Amino acid sequence: MxxxxxxxxxxxxxxxxxxxxxxxxxxxxxxxxxxxxxxxxxxxxxxNLSARKLVSGRSGMVGLVVPLMPDLASDGVFMEGVAGLSTQFSDRDMQFVLHVTRESEQAIIPVYKRLIGNGALDGFVLMHPDENDCRASYLAREGVPFVVHGRIGTDPDHAYFDIDNEGIFYDLTQHLTALGHRRIAFLNGLSWRTYVGARLRGYQRALRDAGIGPEQEIIRNGEMTEALGLVSSVELFAADGPTPTAVICGSVRIAKGVYQALNVLGLSIPQDVSVLAHDDHLSQIQTAAFFPALSVSDAPLSESWKPLADCLADAIAGADLADVQRIGSHQIILRHSTAAPRR
Amino acid sequence: MxxxxxxxxxxxxxxxxxxxxxxxxxxxxxxxxxxxxxxxxxxxxxxNLSARKLVSGRSGMVGLVVPLMPDLASDGVFMEGVAGLSTQFSDRDMQFVLHVTRESEQAIIPVYKRLIGNGALDGFVLMHPDENDCRASYLAREGVPFVVHGRIGTDPDHAYFDIDNEGIFYDLTQHLTALGHRRIAFLNGLSWRTYVGARLRGYQRALRDAGIGPEQEIIRNGEMTEALGLVSSVELFAADGPTPTAVICGSVRIAKGVYQALNVLGLSIPQDVSVLAHDDHLSQIQTAAFFPALSVSDAPLSESWKPLADCLADAIAGADLADVQRIGSHQIILRHSTAAPRR
DNA sequence: AAAAGCATCCGAAACGTTTCGGAACTGTTA
DNA sequence: TAACAGTTCCGAAACGTTTCGGATGCTTTT
Structure with missing residues (x-):
C-alpha cells in the first residue's frame, strides 16, 4: 500500500x-x-487508519452494539437502519460497524468497555434507549461521543436525533378534541420506551387543554402489532357502558388491527369511531389503501439516518451540545378516517 | 487510558x-x-489496537461484509451466525464486525477495497459463496486472509470450513437404494449455491453406484421452503405413470411441505413413500415431532462458527493451507420415515 | 530602508506498540 | 582462568500519520 x-x-x-x-x-x-x-x-x-488514530485520536470508525434478540432479525427495520447508517457514514469517509453480542442487555457495558478501551472506535450510535439508560450514562461518564436515536429524559445532555413525539401526539389528540370527541382511546407502545412516554404526555396535554380530565383517559400499552389493535378494540367497544368515539394508534400496524376489529363489531369508520395513527413507514402497509383511507401523522424513520450520522460526526468533532440535538420534521395527513362524533 | x-x-x-x-x-x-x-x-x-496494528500489521479485527438484501433480515440464521462469530472471535481477543452495505452484490468489491486499503481489518469471513465468487478471487489476489463458509469449486486453494455435503447426500441416497428404491426424487436448493452442486454430485454418485442411470434422476431446485416441498410433491405424485418411491429433501422445511402434500394426496409415509431430509437445525421445526418421525442427516449449522473463527485466526497467523481447510462432522439419524418400497 | 504581514512550505516530535540486536548477569565447561 | 551457554532484561528503531513551531521568500506598510 x-x-x-x-x-x-x-x-x-x-x-x-x-x-x-x-x-x-x-x-x-x-x-x-x-x-x-x-x-x-x-x-x-x-x-492508514491506525496511524491516523494513533496521533489524532480519531480512527474514523463508529459502531452500533446490539444484543442478540430473537425479534432483532425479524425486525426488518433494524437491518434497514444499519444499512442506512452504513451508507451515511461512508459518505463522510467514516466506517460504520455493527457489533452483535450474545450478552444480555444488562451485561452489555463490558462490551463497550472493550471496544473503547482498545481505542478502535470513535463513537457509538444508541438505538432504542430507555429511561435511565445505562449505556448512555456509562458512555457519558467515560467521555466517549455517542448519539441517541430518540431522547433520554426531558432536556437531555447528550447528542440525539428524535422526532417530536409529544408534539405529534398532541396534534393528533387535539385534532380529535376539536372535532368534539371526549372519549379518545390511545393504543400506545411498550411503556418503558422513551418515545412512548413522550407520546403519552402529548396525548394528556391535549386532553387537559380541551378540558378533559385524566379520569377520561383510555390507554392501552403493548407491542405495536395488529394483535394489540384487535384485542384492545374488542375490549373497548364490546364492553357495556360508554365506549370511546375515537382511537389513536401508535403505529399503522395497530390501526390495521383496529380496522379489523371494528369491521367485525359492525362499527363503521368514521361514522361510529374515528381512527388516527402515526406512520413511520416501517410496516409496508400503505395507509392510503386502508378503507376508509387512514389519517396519519407522517414521519418516515428512513429519514433519520442522515441526521443521526450528522450528529455523531459533529459530536466527535467536538461540536456544541446544542448543535447535535436535532428534531425531525413531521406532518399531519388527513384522509377519511376521522369525523365529528355521533351525538 | x-x-x-x-x-x-x-x-x-x-x-x-x-x-x-x-x-x-x-x-x-x-x-x-x-x-x-x-x-x-x-x-x-x-x-491500543491502532498502535499494535501499526507496527505488527495486525489489528485483531476481522469483518463480514454483506449487501443489504430483503431476505437478509428475515433470515434468522444470519443474525445467529453473526452473533456466533462475534462471540467466537471475542474468545480469541479479536473483534468481529459486520459491515452492511447498500451496494449490490456485484459492486461489493470496492467496499472490501476501502476496508482493507486503510488497514482496519485483518481478514474476512465469506458467507454464501457461489462458484466463481468474485470476492474470493479479489481477496486472494490482494493477499488478504479470508475464510469461506462452504467451498468454492472442488479442491479449493482457500481457507474454509464446510460440511461434507457430497458425502452426506451420498449416504442418504445410498440408504434408500440399499432398501431397494430406484425412483428417488431430490428436492435440492437454488442451483448456484455451491453446496447444492455438491449435494447433487453425492446423489448422482450414489445412484450410479446402485446401477441407476441418470435418466432416472428426479430433481427439483428452488428456495428451500415448505412451498417447494408442497408443490414438487403434488407435481411428482399426482402425475400419471410411475411416481417416485422416495424423496430426499435438502432441508427440514422442504420435508414439512412434502409431509403435508403426501397427507393430502392420501399417500402414507413410509409405506407408500420414504422421506429423508438434511437437518441443519436452522428452522425451529423438531424433526422428531414429525409423524412419522423424520429420518435425517444431522449437522447443526450452529457448530460451524467455532471452526470458522479458528480457520480465519489461523489463516491470519499464517498457517499452512491444509491446516485451515476443515470439514465438519455429521451423522445419520434413522427414525421412521423410510422403508423398503412397496412392490 | 526597515518592519510587518502573508502565503507557502518543511523538520522534527509525538502517538503506543512490537521487535531487533545486544547487554548483563549466572552457572557450566574446557 | 577463560570461554561458553542460558536466562533475563533493556535501548532504540520502526510503523504512518498529524501537528507544532519555525523558516523562507514575497509584498505591503511605516
Whole structure:
C-alpha cells in the first residue's frame, strides 16, 4: 500500500505538506493541493487508519452494539437502519460497524468497555434507549461521543436525533378534541420506551387543554402489532357502558388491527369511531389503501439516518451540545378516517 | 487510558519487557510475568489496537461484509451466525464486525477495497459463496486472509470450513437404494449455491453406484421452503405413470411441505413413500415431532462458527493451507420415515 | 530602508506498540 | 582462568500519520 511518504516523494514535497494538502488545510497552494491529490489518486493512496488514530485520536470508525434478540432479525427495520447508517457514514469517509453480542442487555457495558478501551472506535450510535439508560450514562461518564436515536429524559445532555413525539401526539389528540370527541382511546407502545412516554404526555396535554380530565383517559400499552389493535378494540367497544368515539394508534400496524376489529363489531369508520395513527413507514402497509383511507401523522424513520450520522460526526468533532440535538420534521395527513362524533 | 509505559513505570520494568510479558514471550521470568499481568490488570490496561496494528500489521479485527438484501433480515440464521462469530472471535481477543452495505452484490468489491486499503481489518469471513465468487478471487489476489463458509469449486486453494455435503447426500441416497428404491426424487436448493452442486454430485454418485442411470434422476431446485416441498410433491405424485418411491429433501422445511402434500394426496409415509431430509437445525421445526418421525442427516449449522473463527485466526497467523481447510462432522439419524418400497 | 504581514512550505516530535540486536548477569565447561 | 551457554532484561528503531513551531521568500506598510 502506498504511504504518505510515497506520495511525498512522487510529488516532490514534504510529508507534512502532502498531509496538509490531502486534509484541505489552509496553508497550501491551490495548485499544489490539486497536484498532490492527483498523485495520491494515481498511487491508490489510502490513509492508514491506525496511524491516523494513533496521533489524532480519531480512527474514523463508529459502531452500533446490539444484543442478540430473537425479534432483532425479524425486525426488518433494524437491518434497514444499519444499512442506512452504513451508507451515511461512508459518505463522510467514516466506517460504520455493527457489533452483535450474545450478552444480555444488562451485561452489555463490558462490551463497550472493550471496544473503547482498545481505542478502535470513535463513537457509538444508541438505538432504542430507555429511561435511565445505562449505556448512555456509562458512555457519558467515560467521555466517549455517542448519539441517541430518540431522547433520554426531558432536556437531555447528550447528542440525539428524535422526532417530536409529544408534539405529534398532541396534534393528533387535539385534532380529535376539536372535532368534539371526549372519549379518545390511545393504543400506545411498550411503556418503558422513551418515545412512548413522550407520546403519552402529548396525548394528556391535549386532553387537559380541551378540558378533559385524566379520569377520561383510555390507554392501552403493548407491542405495536395488529394483535394489540384487535384485542384492545374488542375490549373497548364490546364492553357495556360508554365506549370511546375515537382511537389513536401508535403505529399503522395497530390501526390495521383496529380496522379489523371494528369491521367485525359492525362499527363503521368514521361514522361510529374515528381512527388516527402515526406512520413511520416501517410496516409496508400503505395507509392510503386502508378503507376508509387512514389519517396519519407522517414521519418516515428512513429519514433519520442522515441526521443521526450528522450528529455523531459533529459530536466527535467536538461540536456544541446544542448543535447535535436535532428534531425531525413531521406532518399531519388527513384522509377519511376521522369525523365529528355521533351525538 | 493506561499505556504500556504506565505499566512499565508501575512495575519497575522497561516497556520492552512489559510488552513481552503480556504477550507471553519466552524470555521473561515466570514471576515477573505474573507481576506484570497483575499490574496491568490493576491499571485497567488495554492495548491500543491502532498502535499494535501499526507496527505488527495486525489489528485483531476481522469483518463480514454483506449487501443489504430483503431476505437478509428475515433470515434468522444470519443474525445467529453473526452473533456466533462475534462471540467466537471475542474468545480469541479479536473483534468481529459486520459491515452492511447498500451496494449490490456485484459492486461489493470496492467496499472490501476501502476496508482493507486503510488497514482496519485483518481478514474476512465469506458467507454464501457461489462458484466463481468474485470476492474470493479479489481477496486472494490482494493477499488478504479470508475464510469461506462452504467451498468454492472442488479442491479449493482457500481457507474454509464446510460440511461434507457430497458425502452426506451420498449416504442418504445410498440408504434408500440399499432398501431397494430406484425412483428417488431430490428436492435440492437454488442451483448456484455451491453446496447444492455438491449435494447433487453425492446423489448422482450414489445412484450410479446402485446401477441407476441418470435418466432416472428426479430433481427439483428452488428456495428451500415448505412451498417447494408442497408443490414438487403434488407435481411428482399426482402425475400419471410411475411416481417416485422416495424423496430426499435438502432441508427440514422442504420435508414439512412434502409431509403435508403426501397427507393430502392420501399417500402414507413410509409405506407408500420414504422421506429423508438434511437437518441443519436452522428452522425451529423438531424433526422428531414429525409423524412419522423424520429420518435425517444431522449437522447443526450452529457448530460451524467455532471452526470458522479458528480457520480465519489461523489463516491470519499464517498457517499452512491444509491446516485451515476443515470439514465438519455429521451423522445419520434413522427414525421412521423410510422403508423398503412397496412392490 | 526597515518592519510587518502573508502565503507557502518543511523538520522534527509525538502517538503506543512490537521487535531487533545486544547487554548483563549466572552457572557450566574446557 | 577463560570461554561458553542460558536466562533475563533493556535501548532504540520502526510503523504512518498529524501537528507544532519555525523558516523562507514575497509584498505591503511605516
Amino acid at each position: 502506498a504511504t504518505l511518504k510515497d506520495v511525498a516523494k512522487a510529488s516532490g514535497l514534504s510529508v507534512t505538506q502532502v498531509s496538509r494538502a490531502l486534509n484541505n488545510h489552509s496553508d497550501v497552494n491551490e495548485a499544489t493541493r490539486d497536484k498532490v491529490k492527483a498523485v495520491a489518486r494515481s498511487l491508490h493512496y489510502s490513509p | 493506561a499505556t504500556l509505559k504506565d505499566v512499565a513505570k508501575a512495575s519497575g520494568l522497561s516497556v520492552t519487557q512489559v510488552s513481552r510479558a503480556l504477550n507471553n514471550h519466552s524470555d521473561v521470568n515466570e514471576a515477573t510475568r505474573d507481576k506484570v499481568k497483575a499490574v496491568a490488570r490493576s491499571l485497567h490496561y488495554s492495548p
